[in-house]
Amino acid sequence: ETGVTQTPRHLVMGMTNKKSLKCEQHLGHNAMYWYKQSAKKPLELMFVYNFKEQTENNSVPSRFSPECPNSSHLFLHLHTLQPEDSALYLCASSQGGQTNTGELFFGEGSRLTVL
Amino acid sequence: GENVEQHPSTLSVQEGDSAVIKCTYSDSASNYFPWYKQELGKRPQLIIDIRSNVGEKKDQRIAVTLNKTAKHFSLHITETQPEDSAVYFCAASIRGAQKLVFGQGTRLTINP
Numbered sequence: 001e002t003g004v005t006q007t008p009r010h011l012v013m014g015m016t017n018k019k020s021l022k023c024e025q026h027l028g029h030n031a032m033y034w035y036k037q038s039a040k041k042p043l044e045l046m047f048v049y050n051f052k053e054q055t056e057n058n059s060v061p062s063r064f065s066p067e068c069p070n071s072s073h074l075f076l077h078l079h080t081l082q083p084e085d086s087a088l089y090l091c092a093s094s095q096g097g098q099t100n101t102g103e104l105f106f107g108e109g110s111r112l113t114v115l
Numbered sequence: 116g117e118n119v120e121q122h123p124s125t126l127s128v129q130e131g132d133s134a135v136i137k138c139t140y141s142d143s144a145s146n147y148f149p150w151y152k153q154e155l156g157k158r159p160q161l162i163i164d165i166r167s168n169v170g171e172k173k174d175q176r177i178a179v180t181l182n183k184t185a186k187h188f189s190l191h192i193t194e195t196q197p198e199d200s201a202v203y204f205c206a207a208s209i210r211g212a213q214k215l216v217f218g219q220g221t222r223l224t225i226n227p
Contacts, residue, residue, distance in 0.1 A: 004158075031212065031213065033212075040219070041219065042119070042121075042204070042216075042217040042218055042219045042220065043159070043204060043206075043217040044217075045214075045215065045216075048213060048214075050213075055213070056213070056214070090158070090159070092212075094211075094212035094213075095212075096213075102147050102149060102164060102208070102211040102212045103149070103161045103164070103212060104151075104159075104161065104212050104215065106158040106159050106160070107158060108157070108158050109158065
Protein backbone atom coordinates (compact mmCIF):
# COMPACT_ATOMS: atom_id res chain seq x y z
CA GLU A 1 0.00 0.00 0.00
CA THR A 2 1.11 3.54 -0.66
CA GLY A 3 0.25 6.86 0.95
CA VAL A 4 -1.61 7.15 4.22
CA THR A 5 -4.03 4.42 5.25
CA GLN A 6 -6.52 4.54 8.09
CA THR A 7 -8.50 1.78 9.79
CA PRO A 8 -11.28 1.29 10.48
CA ARG A 9 -13.04 3.43 7.87
CA HIS A 10 -16.25 3.40 9.93
CA LEU A 11 -16.74 2.93 13.64
CA VAL A 12 -19.85 3.01 15.81
CA MET A 13 -19.36 2.98 19.56
CA GLY A 14 -21.25 3.57 22.73
CA MET A 15 -20.21 6.20 25.23
CA THR A 16 -18.69 3.61 27.58
CA ASN A 17 -16.68 1.72 24.94
CA LYS A 18 -12.94 1.83 24.35
CA LYS A 19 -11.78 1.74 20.76
CA SER A 20 -8.74 2.78 18.73
CA LEU A 21 -8.16 4.35 15.33
CA LYS A 22 -5.05 3.36 13.43
CA CYS A 23 -3.03 5.25 10.85
CA GLU A 24 -0.05 4.08 8.83
CA GLN A 25 2.01 6.08 6.35
CA HIS A 26 4.28 4.63 3.65
CA LEU A 27 5.78 7.92 2.51
CA GLY A 28 8.89 8.02 4.66
CA HIS A 29 7.62 11.08 6.52
CA ASN A 30 8.54 11.85 10.11
CA ALA A 31 5.60 14.02 11.16
CA MET A 32 2.10 12.68 11.73
CA TYR A 33 -1.15 14.42 12.66
CA TRP A 34 -4.69 13.83 13.82
CA TYR A 35 -7.38 16.20 12.54
CA LYS A 36 -11.10 16.26 13.36
CA GLN A 37 -13.57 17.15 10.60
CA SER A 38 -17.13 17.95 11.69
CA ALA A 39 -19.97 19.12 9.49
CA LYS A 40 -19.88 22.85 8.77
CA LYS A 41 -16.71 23.37 10.83
CA PRO A 42 -13.12 23.82 9.72
CA LEU A 43 -10.61 21.03 9.96
CA GLU A 44 -9.39 21.08 13.57
CA LEU A 45 -5.84 20.09 14.41
CA MET A 46 -5.77 17.74 17.40
CA PHE A 47 -2.24 16.38 17.76
CA VAL A 48 1.13 16.59 16.04
CA TYR A 49 4.01 14.15 16.36
CA ASN A 50 7.51 14.81 15.08
CA PHE A 51 9.99 11.93 15.11
CA LYS A 52 7.61 10.05 17.49
CA GLU A 53 7.48 12.93 19.98
CA GLN A 54 4.26 14.83 20.58
CA THR A 55 4.86 18.47 19.71
CA GLU A 56 1.30 19.76 19.63
CA ASN A 57 -1.81 19.08 21.68
CA ASN A 58 -4.50 21.50 20.64
CA SER A 59 -6.40 21.46 23.97
CA VAL A 60 -7.92 18.08 23.18
CA PRO A 61 -9.97 16.40 25.96
CA SER A 62 -8.23 13.52 27.69
CA ARG A 63 -10.84 11.05 26.40
CA PHE A 64 -8.73 11.17 23.21
CA SER A 65 -5.31 9.63 23.76
CA PRO A 66 -2.78 9.51 20.91
CA GLU A 67 0.08 7.08 20.58
CA CYS A 68 2.97 7.16 18.11
CA PRO A 69 5.18 4.06 18.48
CA ASN A 70 7.29 4.95 15.42
CA SER A 71 7.36 7.48 12.58
CA SER A 72 5.12 5.31 10.39
CA HIS A 73 2.28 4.54 12.80
CA LEU A 74 -0.14 6.67 14.74
CA PHE A 75 -3.05 5.63 16.92
CA LEU A 76 -5.92 7.50 18.52
CA HIS A 77 -7.33 5.72 21.55
CA LEU A 78 -10.93 6.59 22.34
CA HIS A 79 -12.55 6.25 25.76
CA THR A 80 -15.80 7.52 27.26
CA LEU A 81 -16.66 9.62 24.25
CA GLN A 82 -19.63 11.94 23.88
CA PRO A 83 -22.12 12.10 20.98
CA GLU A 84 -20.61 15.46 19.94
CA ASP A 85 -17.35 13.60 19.25
CA SER A 86 -18.99 12.00 16.23
CA ALA A 87 -16.98 13.20 13.24
CA LEU A 88 -14.54 12.20 10.53
CA TYR A 89 -11.06 11.75 12.00
CA LEU A 90 -8.33 12.36 9.51
CA CYS A 91 -4.75 11.27 9.87
CA ALA A 92 -2.04 13.08 7.91
CA SER A 93 1.70 12.99 7.49
CA SER A 94 4.36 15.37 6.22
CA GLN A 95 8.06 15.88 6.08
CA GLY A 96 9.15 17.20 9.46
CA GLY A 97 11.97 19.30 10.83
CA GLN A 98 14.13 21.26 8.41
CA THR A 99 12.66 19.51 5.37
CA ASN A 100 9.11 20.59 6.20
CA THR A 101 7.69 21.59 2.82
CA GLY A 102 4.27 22.36 4.21
CA GLU A 103 2.27 19.72 2.32
CA LEU A 104 0.03 17.43 4.31
CA PHE A 105 -0.84 14.00 2.95
CA PHE A 106 -4.18 12.87 4.34
CA GLY A 107 -5.67 9.45 4.82
CA GLU A 108 -9.26 8.66 3.78
CA GLY A 109 -10.46 9.17 7.35
CA SER A 110 -12.29 7.15 9.99
CA ARG A 111 -15.96 8.04 10.31
CA LEU A 112 -16.82 7.80 14.02
CA THR A 113 -20.37 7.69 15.37
CA VAL A 114 -20.89 7.82 19.14
CA LEU A 115 -24.28 6.63 20.32
CA GLY B 116 -3.71 32.40 17.86
CA GLU B 117 -4.37 32.37 14.14
CA ASN B 118 -7.93 32.66 12.83
CA VAL B 119 -8.85 32.05 9.19
CA GLU B 120 -12.15 33.19 7.68
CA GLN B 121 -13.26 31.82 4.30
CA HIS B 122 -15.99 33.07 1.97
CA PRO B 123 -18.33 32.16 0.43
CA SER B 124 -19.44 28.94 2.11
CA THR B 125 -21.11 27.79 -1.11
CA LEU B 126 -20.48 28.85 -4.69
CA SER B 127 -22.24 27.76 -7.86
CA VAL B 128 -20.89 28.69 -11.30
CA GLN B 129 -21.58 27.73 -14.88
CA GLU B 130 -19.09 25.42 -16.55
CA GLY B 131 -16.45 27.50 -18.30
CA ASP B 132 -16.86 30.48 -15.99
CA SER B 133 -14.37 31.54 -13.31
CA ALA B 134 -14.65 30.94 -9.57
CA VAL B 135 -13.03 32.97 -6.79
CA ILE B 136 -12.77 31.98 -3.14
CA LYS B 137 -11.42 34.42 -0.55
CA CYS B 138 -9.76 33.99 2.83
CA THR B 139 -8.56 36.37 5.50
CA TYR B 140 -6.15 35.59 8.32
CA SER B 141 -5.39 37.31 11.59
CA ASP B 142 -1.75 36.54 12.44
CA SER B 143 0.64 38.76 10.50
CA ALA B 144 3.41 36.23 11.25
CA SER B 145 1.73 33.60 9.05
CA ASN B 146 3.92 32.90 6.04
CA TYR B 147 2.49 29.83 4.35
CA PHE B 148 -0.93 29.62 2.66
CA PRO B 149 -2.05 26.36 1.06
CA TRP B 150 -5.32 25.42 -0.60
CA TYR B 151 -6.77 21.92 -0.31
CA LYS B 152 -9.48 20.31 -2.42
CA GLN B 153 -11.75 17.62 -0.99
CA GLU B 154 -14.01 15.75 -3.38
CA LEU B 155 -17.07 14.03 -1.99
CA GLY B 156 -16.03 11.08 0.17
CA LYS B 157 -12.35 11.59 -0.58
CA ARG B 158 -9.35 12.87 1.33
CA PRO B 159 -8.26 16.53 1.18
CA GLN B 160 -5.42 17.09 -1.29
CA LEU B 161 -3.14 20.05 -1.76
CA ILE B 162 -3.77 21.84 -5.05
CA ILE B 163 -1.63 24.96 -4.73
CA ASP B 164 0.21 26.92 -2.07
CA ILE B 165 1.94 30.27 -1.72
CA ARG B 166 4.51 31.68 0.65
CA SER B 167 4.62 35.20 2.00
CA ASN B 168 7.54 36.28 -0.18
CA VAL B 169 5.41 35.85 -3.31
CA GLY B 170 2.31 37.83 -4.36
CA GLU B 171 0.89 35.44 -6.94
CA LYS B 172 1.33 31.87 -8.10
CA LYS B 173 -0.27 30.09 -11.02
CA ASP B 174 -0.61 26.46 -12.03
CA GLN B 175 -2.57 25.93 -15.25
CA ARG B 176 -6.19 26.94 -14.50
CA ILE B 177 -5.56 27.62 -10.81
CA ALA B 178 -3.98 30.74 -9.32
CA VAL B 179 -3.56 32.09 -5.82
CA THR B 180 -2.97 35.72 -4.88
CA LEU B 181 -1.72 37.04 -1.55
CA ASN B 182 -2.07 40.52 -0.08
CA LYS B 183 0.05 40.58 3.08
CA THR B 184 -0.87 44.13 3.96
CA ALA B 185 -4.57 43.36 3.98
CA LYS B 186 -3.99 39.82 5.28
CA HIS B 187 -6.05 38.10 2.67
CA PHE B 188 -5.48 35.56 -0.06
CA SER B 189 -7.67 34.20 -2.82
CA LEU B 190 -8.03 31.14 -5.04
CA HIS B 191 -8.96 31.70 -8.67
CA ILE B 192 -10.12 28.88 -10.93
CA THR B 193 -10.59 29.72 -14.60
CA GLU B 194 -12.46 27.77 -17.29
CA THR B 195 -14.18 25.66 -14.65
CA GLN B 196 -14.99 22.04 -15.39
CA PRO B 197 -17.35 19.54 -13.70
CA GLU B 198 -14.39 17.84 -11.98
CA ASP B 199 -13.69 21.11 -10.16
CA SER B 200 -16.82 20.47 -8.06
CA ALA B 201 -15.57 19.87 -4.50
CA VAL B 202 -15.05 21.53 -1.13
CA TYR B 203 -12.06 23.86 -1.07
CA PHE B 204 -10.21 24.75 2.14
CA CYS B 205 -7.74 27.56 2.63
CA ALA B 206 -5.24 27.50 5.47
CA ALA B 207 -2.55 29.64 7.05
CA SER B 208 0.51 28.75 9.09
CA ILE B 209 3.60 30.20 10.70
CA ARG B 210 5.34 26.86 10.53
CA GLY B 211 4.59 25.02 7.31
CA ALA B 212 2.50 21.89 7.78
CA GLN B 213 3.06 21.83 11.53
CA LYS B 214 0.56 24.49 12.59
CA LEU B 215 -2.00 24.85 9.80
CA VAL B 216 -5.24 26.65 10.69
CA PHE B 217 -7.98 25.94 8.17
CA GLY B 218 -10.88 28.01 6.95
CA GLN B 219 -14.44 26.72 7.09
CA GLY B 220 -14.45 25.48 3.51
CA THR B 221 -16.29 26.47 0.31
CA ARG B 222 -18.51 24.01 -1.50
CA LEU B 223 -18.03 24.73 -5.20
CA THR B 224 -20.56 23.35 -7.66
CA ILE B 225 -19.97 23.54 -11.41
CA ASN B 226 -23.22 23.51 -13.38
CA PRO B 227 -23.05 21.97 -16.86
